[in-house]
Every structure is written in C-alpha cells, then in structure tokens.
C-alpha cells in the first residue's frame with residue numbers, strides 16, 4: 397500500500413495528541429507533510445505549543461508545525477478547558493518544547509503544499525474547528541480539486557451534541573467554516589460522535605497504554621486518565637472517547653469503520669441548534685449525498701492497533 401501524504405489540522409487537546417502520536421507511529425502508511433494548528437479546545441497560543449510538545453514526546457522534532465487561525469471566521473472563540481484542562485494537555489507533566497514553529501501561516505502552508513504536490517495526493521485531516529481549512533478554500537479556490545480527501549472528526553447525529561444539546565464541539569465553534577467545507581464538493585469522510593463514543597478508554601485499555609512503559613505510553617495513559625472525567629460525568633461512559641484518533645486509524649485500516657454516504661448540512665442560523673450536523677441518515681430528502689458519515693468501528697482491533705503503534709514510538 398502506498399503511503400498517504402497528510403496534513404493534520406489540530407487543536408491539541410489530549411485526543412488530538414493521541415491522533416498525532418498514532419500518525420507519527422505509522423510511517424509505512426502515513427507521511428505527515430505538516431501539522432497546522434487552530435484555536436479550539438484551548439486558544440491558539442496553547443494549541444501551537446501543544447503540537448510541539450507532542451512531536452517532541454514522540455522524538456519527531458523534525459515535523460513541520462504551523463500556527464493558523466486564532467478565532468473562528470465570524471464568531472467569538474469558544475474553548476473547552478472544562479474538558480481538556482487549562483493547558484489543553486492536562487494529565488502528564490511534559491516539558492516545554494525546544495522545537496520552533498515554522499514562520500509561515502498554516503493557511504498558506506496548506507495552500508502551497510496542495511499547489512506543489514501532485515493533484516489528488518494529499519489528504520487533509522482536520523481534528524478541530526474547520527477554520528484553517530475553510531480559510532484556505534476561500535483564499536485559494538484552485539486547491540479544491542487538488543485535495544484527495546478530507547477525513548475529519550466532527551458532528552453527531554444519533555449521539556446528538558456534546559457542547560450543546562444538538563452540536564458537537566468542532567462544528568459548533570465554527571459552523572460557517574464547516575458549511576464551507578461540507579458544501580465544497582470535496583470527498584469527505586466524517587468521524588462523528590456516533591462512532592467516537594464507541595472507542596472508550598476503559599481501565600484495562602488505559603492499563604495497556606501504561607504497560608507500554610515508555611514516555612509515550614505513560615503520557616497517553618495520563619492524558620486519557622485526565623480527560624475521561626468530562627465524559628464519565630456527562631454520559632456515565634466507561635472511559636475517555638478517543639475522538640480524533642479515529643481519523644488516523646481510518647487512514648491506516650479503513651475496513652475497521654463503516655457508515656453511510658449521505659447528505660449532511662450544517663445549521664448556521666438558529667441559535668437553538670447552531671452547529672448541528674443535519675444528517676439525512678434515512679434518505680428522507682432529495683438532498684445529494686456529500687459525505688461518508690461513519691457510525692461504527694471494530695473497537696477491539698482499533699485499540700489493538702493503537703496500543704501496538706504507540707509502543708513503537
């Protein structure tokens with residue numbers, strides 16, 4: 397299988413961090429062209445720093461990291477310290493990064509990379525609000541047809557919302573950006589809460605991370621120990637949901653996942669349902685399908701893959 401060239405767009409965030417680690421641990425399947433950071437779980441000042449912290453934890457300080465948009469397209473920023481802690485990476489004690497960010501703006505890196513690489517060879521992997529991606533599409537419409545695929549974490553249907561009764565956080569923070577991406581015509585795979593709420597870090601799975609015994613394994617156990625509180629309190633779940641790692645696991649083993657090719661539109665007007673991903677799961681409209689909406693995964697194989705790969709860093 398040829399290596400897939402990707403750009404990870406992210407708002408670390410413990411689950412983003414584990415997604416980044418999984419990507420960096422999978423060089424046979426994935427070439428990370430760069431990591432672009434965006435405001436989301438915590439402000440950009442922290443997400444850009446956290447991306448550096450995670451790459452150094454993985455001993456991959458050669459990875460190019462870029463700072464992107466520090467607020468949504470047209471709304472005030474909403475953050476999630478209540479889930480991820482004030483640093484965004486609460487849990488482990490990790491050293492301040494030595495590696496430097498690239499000077500280029502993340503949006504310009506996305507545009508220039510897509511223009512430079514052969515058309516249809518680069519996959520975008522957004523793990524946070526879609527502000528950087530939408531800004532790149534608006535600034536350089538010519539890149540639309542150069543993107544191989546967008547595989548993103550965001551949205552919800554049967555699982556409904558985690559930040560409001562109807563909206564998932566990544567979409568809620570920048571619904572206008574999500575609308576631009578979801579109506580772009582680009583091939584899109586969506587990992588909503590419907591599937592990510594199935595990959596829960598139970599006690600034994602957390603123990604397996606810790607038993608790797610390396611700084612990566614121990615930090616992963618400590619990150620998920622910390623960020624499970626929100627979901628355990630809210631949903632009574634058995635552990636932290638690994639939202640963002642679903643995106644990377646899909647790139648490595650797509651057959652672990654299943655869903656439907658359906659129409660999904662974004663609510664951008666109603667205050668009551670702002671950021672809702674209105675998924676026509678039952679095909680009750682004649683709206684054309686625009687995304688593959690994933691709702692199931694082989695959970696045990698997902699965790700076997702993740703644990704095995706993390707042990708290789």
Ligand code: RIB
Nearest residue numbers: 409412523524565566639
């Ligand atoms: O709703 C979950 C998503 O919001 C994840 O990507 C998490 O990291 C936060 O960004």
Ligand code: CA
Nearest residue numbers: 409412523524
């Ligand atoms: Ca995220």
